[in-house]
Amino acid sequence: xxxxxIPYKTYLDENEIPKAWYNLRADxxxxxxxxxxxxxxxxxxxxELTPIFCEELVRQELDNDTAYFPIPQDIVDFxxxxxxxxxxxxxxxxxxxxxxAKIYYKFEGNNTSGSHKLNSxxxxxxxxxxxxLKGVTTETGxxxxxTALSMACAYLGLxxxxxxxxxxxxxxxxxxxxxxxxxxxxxxxxxTETAVGRKILAEHPGTxxxxxxxxxxxxxxxxxxxxxRYVLGSVLNQVLLHQSIIGLEAKAAFxxxxxxxDIIIGCAGGGSNLGGLISPFMxxxxxxEADYRFIAVEPASCPSFTxxxxxxxxxxxxxxxxxxxxxxxxxxxxxxxxxxxxxxFHGMSTILxxxxxxxxxxxxxxxxxxxxxxxxxxxRSEGILPAPESSHAIRVAIDEAMRCKETGGEKNILFGLxxxxxxxxxxxxxxxxxxxxxxxxxxxxLERGFAGLPKVEE
Amino acid sequence: xxxxxIPYKTYLDENEIPKAWYNLRADxxxxxxxxxxxxxxxxxxxxELTPIFCEELVRQELDNDTAYFPIPQDIVDFxxxxxxxxxxxxxxxxxxxxxxAKIYYKFEGNNTSGSHKLNSxxxxxxxxxxxxLKGVTTETGxxxxxTALSMACAYLGLxxxxxxxxxxxxxxxxxxxxxxxxxxxxxxxxxTETAVGRKILAEHPGTxxxxxxxxxxxxxxxxxxxxxRYVLGSVLNQVLLHQSIIGLEAKAAFxxxxxxxDIIIGCAGGGSNLGGLISPFMxxxxxxEADYRFIAVEPASCPSFTxxxxxxxxxxxxxxxxxxxxxxxxxxxxxxxxxxxxxxFHGMSTILxxxxxxxxxxxxxxxxxxxxxxxxxxxRSEGILPAPESSHAIRVAIDEAMRCKETGGEKNILFGLxxxxxxxxxxxxxxxxxxxxxxxxxxxxLERGFAGLPKVEE
Numbered sequence: 048x049x050x051x052x053i054p055y056k057t058y059l060d061e062n063e064i065p066k067a068w069y070n071l072r073a074d075x076x077x078x079x080x081x082x083x084x085x086x087x088x089x090x091x092x093x094x095e096l097t098p099i100f101c102e103e104l105v106r107q108e109l110d111n112d113t114a115y116f117p118i119p120q121d122i123v124d125f126x127x128x129x130x131x132x133x134x135x136x137x138x139x140x141x142x143x144x145x146x147x148a149k150i151y152y153k154f155e156g157n158n159t160s161g162s163h164k165l166n167s168x169x170x171x172x173x174x175x176x177x178x179x180l181k182g183v184t185t186e187t188g189x190x191x192x193x194t195a196l197s198m199a200c201a202y203l204g205l206x207x208x209x210x211x212x213x214x215x216x217x218x219x220x221x222x223x224x225x226x227x228x229x230x231x232x233x234x235x236x237x238x239t240e241t242a243v244g245r246k247i248l249a250e251h252p253g254t255x256x257x258x259x260x261x262x263x264x265x266x267x268x269x270x271x272x273x274x275x276r277y278v279l280g281s282v283l284n285q286v287l288l289h290q291s292i293i294g295l296e297a298k299a300a301f302x303x304x305x306x307x308x309d310i311i312i313g314c315a316g317g318g319s320n321l322g323g324l325i326s327p328f329m330x331x332x333x334x335x336e337a338d339y340r341f342i343a344v345e346p347a348s349c350p351s352f353t354x355x356x357x358x359x360x361x362x363x364x365x366x367x368x369x370x371x372x373x374x375x376x377x378x379x380x381x382x383x384x385x386x387x388x389x390x391x392f393h394g395m396s397t398i399l400x401x402x403x404x405x406x407x408x409x410x411x412x413x414x415x416x417x418x419x420x421x422x423x424x425x426x427r428s429e430g431i432l433p434a435p436e437s438s439h440a441i442r443v444a445i446d447e448a449m450r451c452k453e454t455g456g457e458k459n460i461l462f463g464l465x466x467x468x469x470x471x472x473x474x475x476x477x478x479x480x481x482x483x484x485x486x487x488x489x490x491x492x493l494e495r496g497f498a499g500l501p502k503v504e505e
Numbered sequence: 506x507x508x509x510x511i512p513y514k515t516y517l518d519e520n521e522i523p524k525a526w527y528n529l530r531a532d533x534x535x536x537x538x539x540x541x542x543x544x545x546x547x548x549x550x551x552x553e554l555t556p557i558f559c560e561e562l563v564r565q566e567l568d569n570d571t572a573y574f575p576i577p578q579d580i581v582d583f584x585x586x587x588x589x590x591x592x593x594x595x596x597x598x599x600x601x602x603x604x605x606a607k608i609y610y611k612f613e614g615n616n617t618s619g620s621h622k623l624n625s626x627x628x629x630x631x632x633x634x635x636x637x638l639k640g641v642t643t644e645t646g647x648x649x650x651x652t653a654l655s656m657a658c659a660y661l662g663l664x665x666x667x668x669x670x671x672x673x674x675x676x677x678x679x680x681x682x683x684x685x686x687x688x689x690x691x692x693x694x695x696x697t698e699t700a701v702g703r704k705i706l707a708e709h710p711g712t713x714x715x716x717x718x719x720x721x722x723x724x725x726x727x728x729x730x731x732x733x734r735y736v737l738g739s740v741l742n743q744v745l746l747h748q749s750i751i752g753l754e755a756k757a758a759f760x761x762x763x764x765x766x767d768i769i770i771g772c773a774g775g776g777s778n779l780g781g782l783i784s785p786f787m788x789x790x791x792x793x794e795a796d797y798r799f800i801a802v803e804p805a806s807c808p809s810f811t812x813x814x815x816x817x818x819x820x821x822x823x824x825x826x827x828x829x830x831x832x833x834x835x836x837x838x839x840x841x842x843x844x845x846x847x848x849x850f851h852g853m854s855t856i857l858x859x860x861x862x863x864x865x866x867x868x869x870x871x872x873x874x875x876x877x878x879x880x881x882x883x884x885r886s887e888g889i890l891p892a893p894e895s896s897h898a899i900r901v902a903i904d905e906a907m908r909c910k911e912t913g914g915e916k917n918i919l920f921g922l923x924x925x926x927x928x929x930x931x932x933x934x935x936x937x938x939x940x941x942x943x944x945x946x947x948x949x950x951l952e953r954g955f956a957g958l959p960k961v962e963e
Binding site: 054055056058060061062127128129138139157158159161198201202220221224225227228229230423426427428429430431432467469470472473475476479 | 512513514516518519520582585586587597615616617619656659660678679682683685686687688881884885886887888889890925927928930931933934937
């Protein structure tokens with residue numbers, strides 16, 4: 048290899064870590080619809096949100112106009128421990144695919160939480176600390192978010208109480224153990240510690256829990272314990288704001304090597320990674336300064352964008368959270384137990400939903416066996432074992448690269464490699480043993496989910 | 506933090522990856538003693554070694570004089586996927602310790618094998634491929650080496666057959682699964698696939714295996730299958746040669762920031778990491794160009810340096826491997842089942858043994874509960890969950906930093922952070938639950954090991 052080519056990994060200098068997060072909403076002509084109070088049907092106010100969320104985070108959540116939020120120096124210092132993350136040129140994957148396309152990925156997995164979740168966890172924990180709070184509560188399913196929050200809280204000396212969906216608590220004892228090592232208290236949900244938990248246990252004695260139930264418990268503890276607030280790792284506007292660091296760094300790295308991506312691909316569960324990755328590029332598109340193709344990739348088993356409705360819905364299955372206007376399968380829709388826990392959410396970020404609705408972004412649904420096929424090919428050629436969630440993006444990046452091979456197009460493809468799969472090896476084992484299957488909901492399955500959508504007058 | 510200070514992470518440019526490995530033996534006044542043929546008691550010749558090892562690797566193994574071996578471009582390209590690894594300034598750990606010492610670590614865990622083992626795995630697989638071989642065999646205990654070799658073989662399209670100690674195969678199914686994902690065949694040892702395996706199974710029907718037995722099986726398959734050779738992840742001179750990349754990069758990074766380390770610390774099992782990390786610094790010391798303190802850290806439960814004998818011994822418990830002159834507890838010594846599988850070896854690299862014997866290096870034995878205490882402190886402050894092996898070095902780095910606090914000395918401390926602990930969470934769980942204990946062998950335990958040392962006339 049010549050010494051003058053684009054390097055395998057482009058790192059920004061630590062002093063080049065962005066000094067401000069970018070708020071994509073500021074450049075959106077059609078703003079995302081506001082959160083509504085499910086009781087009154089009226090937009091939620093800061094006063095209604097501050098008992099649940101930290102004050103500064105509420106401000107960030109509701110601000111559709113400020114383009115840049117300065118990143119506090121303490122957060123930048125924390126980012127310096129594991130950022131800037133590399134922008135990687137996938138030379139080895141290109142060679143294996145024998146494609147004229149140039150493939151890049153922004154790799155967010157090189158930290159102990161194993162994913163991009165840490166970018167928002169440290170921000171949310173920081174503002175809780177600044178407000179003089181004692182601790183925060185949250186829920187976790189697969190465990191990436193809970194791990195990230197535990198790490199951030201350990202760093203700042205903040206209590207961290209995680210309600211972990213019971214089935215995950217039992218099946219993923221190692222995720223639980225990482226959180227404990229970082230000093231978090233981890234409770235299997237439903238638990239007897241909350242009124243809602245006790246109620247659910249009384250009604251469904253053998254239940255293994257759900258994300259909706261864990262959210263309800265975390266919110267109950269946060270609102271009823273002095274000095275605590277609730278934090279969330281995806282879906283919210285504030286989360287996409289913090290995650291803009293991914294896209295800002297990626298764009299700066301591309302500028303450094305003099306390359307412009309043509310296609311930008313990310314997996315989408317609640318939207319935290321995709322929203323962060325695309326934000327500065329989408330901003331350019333919205334301002335008419337440049338054009339890009341954006342592709343959101345979701346599991347065929349939980350196809351919010353590709354088969355969902357654009358409507359107001361609850362963010363949680365317990366129906367205690369605000370109503371958000373989003374692409375949704377209905378808060379009662381139960382995704383099949385696929386192996387990408389981070390993508391098993393019925394709804395989607397309101398920002399991304401509006402962009403998709405306005406035709407600014409494409410979406411694609413992929414089946415999990417084809418996702419793991421892509422994951423294995425990627426692992427063997429690029430040397431990184433990817434998370435199942437991230438592998439959805441890999442699948443479509445490979446598909447697009449193969450299309451370039453047919454057409455001879457030399458597109459620059461960027462995808463978000465959100466994390467590593469070191470805690471997902473039961474899924475790899477199923478794939479390696481040929482025991483993985485696909486599941487696509489029928490129209491009737493979807494209709495049952497849509498039937499539960501709340502009636503909201505807009 | 507000011508923008509002009511030493512950064513958290515110093516990365517070399519990819520074009521600054523060393524172009525040659527450094528052979529520390531070339532600068533040693535007293536060369537390490539040669540390997541002996543256990544049958545004849547005579548130094549092993551290249552002819553005797555080539556049926557087992559690849560030709561170029563045999564050449565590297567026996568060469569005590571050539572100071573630099575050029576790194577083939579294909580290996581440099583592979584290194585570019587995950588190297589240069591960062592030299593990290595542990596600002597956050599320093600702050601927590603409130604020490605005047607400046608702590609640095611060379612972090613080798615940011616690749617899917619999770620450790621430095623990949624540096625030698627790719628080299629050994631490359632030479633096997635160059636020789637036109639079909640595949641390689643090896644053994645693995647905890648799994649880092651087997652994983653690294655699987656990755657290297659997948660990249661080069663080489664068969665990889667791993668004999669995994671049965672108890673690890675069963676207790677660490679996820680390690681096994683990573684290897685399978687990289688296309689390796691993983692066999693629990695002892696197995697019925699080899700004569701030696703069948704013999705051991707007949708004699709000890711319920712055995713859960715040992716590293717010595719797995720080595721015997723891997724060597725048998727390598728020597729009896731056309732187109733195969735055996736490879737090993739530690740102890741050998743060739744491995745230390747390849748691992749010199751760690752120290753060469755660390756030294757180049759220190760030069761870049763204008764810092765000279767005073768104390769260099771590494772964990773020591775067979776010596777692959779410690780030998781690689783210290784090599785260019787030790788070279789300067791041997792040539793009288795600079796002085797450094799070197800500290801090898803080993804588990805108190807397996808104290809080869811601090812309580813072993815400097816004598817010829819078998820490298821394996823099965824007594825089929827060559828005799829090496831080294832600090833050893835006797836090939837029959839059975840270390841307690843501590844949680845640093847990579848350090849549970851009765852002997853030590855002949856190079857490091859000679860250096861220690863010549864008073865050029867110190868050694869310290871530490872107990873595992875104090876190791877996990879250090880690991881947890883490190884994880885919470887620096888955001889990386891360390892491997893139990895690496896945490897031995899962390900323990901002593903912290904001890905030295907605390908000594909600086911007492912004396913007011915502003916020493917620059919460097920330690921090797923060889924890997925991450927994502928597959929060691931059962932050990933962390935034991936520690937978190939307060940169920941971890943220490944074990945220090947009695948003098949009588951050691952005498953039993955020494956009683957098995959072979960009689961060798963030197």
